[in-house]
Amino acid sequence: MTHETKPSERRRNKTRQDILDAAHAMIVERGVEGLSLRAVSDQLDYSPAALYRHFGSKDELVDAIRAQCFERLNTAIFQRVASANGAVEQLLAGGLAYIDFARQYPIDFHLMFHFAPSASTQAENRQTAMRALLFLVRGGIESGVFVTTETYNEDAITLHCWATVHGIAILQTTVARDEPGATVTTIETILRKVIAGFTAAS
Amino acid sequence: MTHETKPSERRRNKTRQDILDAAHAMIVERGVEGLSLRAVSDQLDYSPAALYRHFGSKDELVDAIRAQCFERLNTAIFQRVASANGAVEQLLAGGLAYIDFARQYPIDFHLMFHFAPSASTQAENRQTAMRALLFLVRGGIESGVFVTTETYNEDAITLHCWATVHGIAILQTTVARDEPGATVTTIETILRKVIAGFTAAS
DNA sequence: ATTCAAATGTGAGCAGTGTACACTTTTTGA
DNA sequence: TCAAAAAGTGTACACTGCTCACATTTGAAT
Structure with a gap:
C-alpha cells in the first residue's frame, strides 16, 4: 500500500526531505533569520545551486517547512x-x-x-x-x-x-x-x- | 515646559526620528524583510555608514521602531x-x-x-x-x-x-x-x- | 576670535547573502 | 546502446549589514 512510487521519485523525495530537515534544524537552532541556504548546502555536501533543483526560492523552502x-x-x-x-x-x-x-x-x-x-x-x-x-x-x-x-x-x-x-x-x-x-x-x-x-x- | 534641550540635541533627535520614519515607512510598504539600510540612507541623502552613528545595528533600529x-x-x-x-x-x-x-x-x-x-x-x-x-x-x-x-x-x-x-x-x-x-x-x-x-x- | 576636541558624515571595502546560468555528470527509459 | 532528462557544479552578479580610517562640521572653552 506504499502508493507505488518509482525509485527515482523516492530518491528525489528523500533528498528533498533531507534539505527540509537540515533547514528546519537550522531554523530551530538559529531562528528563521539565521537560515542560510549556503550553510544548508554545505551541511549536505551540496553546492548552493543544487537546492534550486528542489525549491524555486528560499521562500518556497521555508513555506514547505x-x-x-x-x-x-x-x-x-x-x-x-x-x-x-x-x-x-x-x-x-x-x-x-x-x-x-x-x-x-x-x-x-x-x-x-x-x-x-x-x-x-x-x-x-x-x-x-x-x-x-x-x-x-x-x-x-x-x-x-x-x-x-x-x-x-x-x-x-x-x-x-x-x-x-x-x-x-x-x-x-x-x-x-x-x-x-x-x-x-x-x-x-x-x-x-x-x-x-x-x-x-x- | 519643553524640557529644555540644547539645539544640538534636538537636531540629533530630529535626524534620528527621520531615520526611524523612513525605515518605518519602508517596512509598512515592503514588509520587515524588505527593509534595507542602504535604501533608507539613499532616501535621506545619507551615506549608509551614517545610520550607524544613530543606531548600533539594524536590529537596534527595528527595535526602536x-x-x-x-x-x-x-x-x-x-x-x-x-x-x-x-x-x-x-x-x-x-x-x-x-x-x-x-x-x-x-x-x-x-x-x-x-x-x-x-x-x-x-x-x-x-x-x-x-x-x-x-x-x-x-x-x-x-x-x-x-x-x-x-x-x-x-x-x-x-x-x-x-x-x-x-x-x-x-x-x-x-x-x-x-x-x-x-x-x-x-x-x-x-x-x-x-x-x-x-x-x-x- | 582661536583652538581643539567631540560629534557627524563619507568612501572604500569586506564577508556574506539569494539567485541565475552555462556547464558537466549521472540517471533513466526506449 | 544511446539520446534525453534529471541532478549537481562553478562562477558570477547584485545586494546586504557592517567596519574603519578619513574628512568635515560643530560646540565650547580659552
Missing part, C-alpha cells in the same frame, strides 16, 4: 481530539493540543504565523485547522450540547474558540513561559470557562 | 479606556482599542510580535501593557464588580483577557480580515461574553 509544521500540528490535534469523548471534552482536548504544540515547539509555532508576502500554502493549511474546529463546534451544536443565540452564533463561537486558544498559545511562546498564572491548570480553567459559555445547562 | 509602535498602541488604549466609565466598559474599551489597532496597522502589529534574538525593549513594553490590563482587572475586583474563584483568580482573568484580545487581533491580521463572523459586533459580543464570565451578578 511551514506546511510540514502545520501537518504536525493538525495530526497532533486530531489524535488528542479522537481520544476524547463528547463535544465538550473534544473541543477542550483540541485546544490543549494546540497550546501544547506551541509550548513544545515555540520556534516552529512562531514560524507558522510568520507570513511572507507569498502566503499561499499557509492560508490553505490554516483553513484546514479552521474547518476542523468548525466541525467540532457544529457537531456540538447539532447534538444539542452547544447552544447558540442570534449574535453568538456558530461563526462567533468558532472565532471565539480559535482566538482564545491561539492567544494563549502565542503568549506562551513570546512572553516568558512562566507568566503568572500561565500554568496548565489555569489554562484548562480558562478553556472550560469559554466552553461553558455556550454549553447548554444540563 | 517596534518601541514606538508599542507607545502608539499604549496611548491608543489609554485614551479609549479613559473615555469609558466603569470596570466593565473600560475593560471592553481597552480590548477593542487593541483590536482596532491591529486592524488599522496590521504590519506594525505584526512587527511588534516579531521577536528578535535580542528582545529587551520588547519585554519591557509588553510588561507595560500587561500591567495596565492587570490594573484594570484588579480595580474591578477591588470594587466588587469582578469576582474571583480559587482557580479563576486575578492572574487567570488577566491572562484570559489578554489571550482573547490578542488572539482576535492576530487572527485579524493574518487571516483574511473578513473571516466569517469577524465583524465588529461579533467581536464585541465575544469580549462581553468573556467579561460577563467574571462579573458579579447585579
Whole structure:
C-alpha cells in the first residue's frame, strides 16, 4: 500500500526531505533569520545551486517547512481530539493540543504565523485547522450540547474558540513561559470557562 | 515646559526620528524583510555608514521602531479606556482599542510580535501593557464588580483577557480580515461574553 | 576670535547573502 | 546502446549589514 512510487521519485523525495530537515534544524537552532541556504548546502555536501533543483526560492523552502509544521500540528490535534469523548471534552482536548504544540515547539509555532508576502500554502493549511474546529463546534451544536443565540452564533463561537486558544498559545511562546498564572491548570480553567459559555445547562 | 534641550540635541533627535520614519515607512510598504539600510540612507541623502552613528545595528533600529509602535498602541488604549466609565466598559474599551489597532496597522502589529534574538525593549513594553490590563482587572475586583474563584483568580482573568484580545487581533491580521463572523459586533459580543464570565451578578 | 576636541558624515571595502546560468555528470527509459 | 532528462557544479552578479580610517562640521572653552 506504499502508493507505488518509482525509485527515482523516492530518491528525489528523500533528498528533498533531507534539505527540509537540515533547514528546519537550522531554523530551530538559529531562528528563521539565521537560515542560510549556503550553510544548508554545505551541511549536505551540496553546492548552493543544487537546492534550486528542489525549491524555486528560499521562500518556497521555508513555506514547505511551514506546511510540514502545520501537518504536525493538525495530526497532533486530531489524535488528542479522537481520544476524547463528547463535544465538550473534544473541543477542550483540541485546544490543549494546540497550546501544547506551541509550548513544545515555540520556534516552529512562531514560524507558522510568520507570513511572507507569498502566503499561499499557509492560508490553505490554516483553513484546514479552521474547518476542523468548525466541525467540532457544529457537531456540538447539532447534538444539542452547544447552544447558540442570534449574535453568538456558530461563526462567533468558532472565532471565539480559535482566538482564545491561539492567544494563549502565542503568549506562551513570546512572553516568558512562566507568566503568572500561565500554568496548565489555569489554562484548562480558562478553556472550560469559554466552553461553558455556550454549553447548554444540563 | 519643553524640557529644555540644547539645539544640538534636538537636531540629533530630529535626524534620528527621520531615520526611524523612513525605515518605518519602508517596512509598512515592503514588509520587515524588505527593509534595507542602504535604501533608507539613499532616501535621506545619507551615506549608509551614517545610520550607524544613530543606531548600533539594524536590529537596534527595528527595535526602536517596534518601541514606538508599542507607545502608539499604549496611548491608543489609554485614551479609549479613559473615555469609558466603569470596570466593565473600560475593560471592553481597552480590548477593542487593541483590536482596532491591529486592524488599522496590521504590519506594525505584526512587527511588534516579531521577536528578535535580542528582545529587551520588547519585554519591557509588553510588561507595560500587561500591567495596565492587570490594573484594570484588579480595580474591578477591588470594587466588587469582578469576582474571583480559587482557580479563576486575578492572574487567570488577566491572562484570559489578554489571550482573547490578542488572539482576535492576530487572527485579524493574518487571516483574511473578513473571516466569517469577524465583524465588529461579533467581536464585541465575544469580549462581553468573556467579561460577563467574571462579573458579579447585579 | 582661536583652538581643539567631540560629534557627524563619507568612501572604500569586506564577508556574506539569494539567485541565475552555462556547464558537466549521472540517471533513466526506449 | 544511446539520446534525453534529471541532478549537481562553478562562477558570477547584485545586494546586504557592517567596519574603519578619513574628512568635515560643530560646540565650547580659552
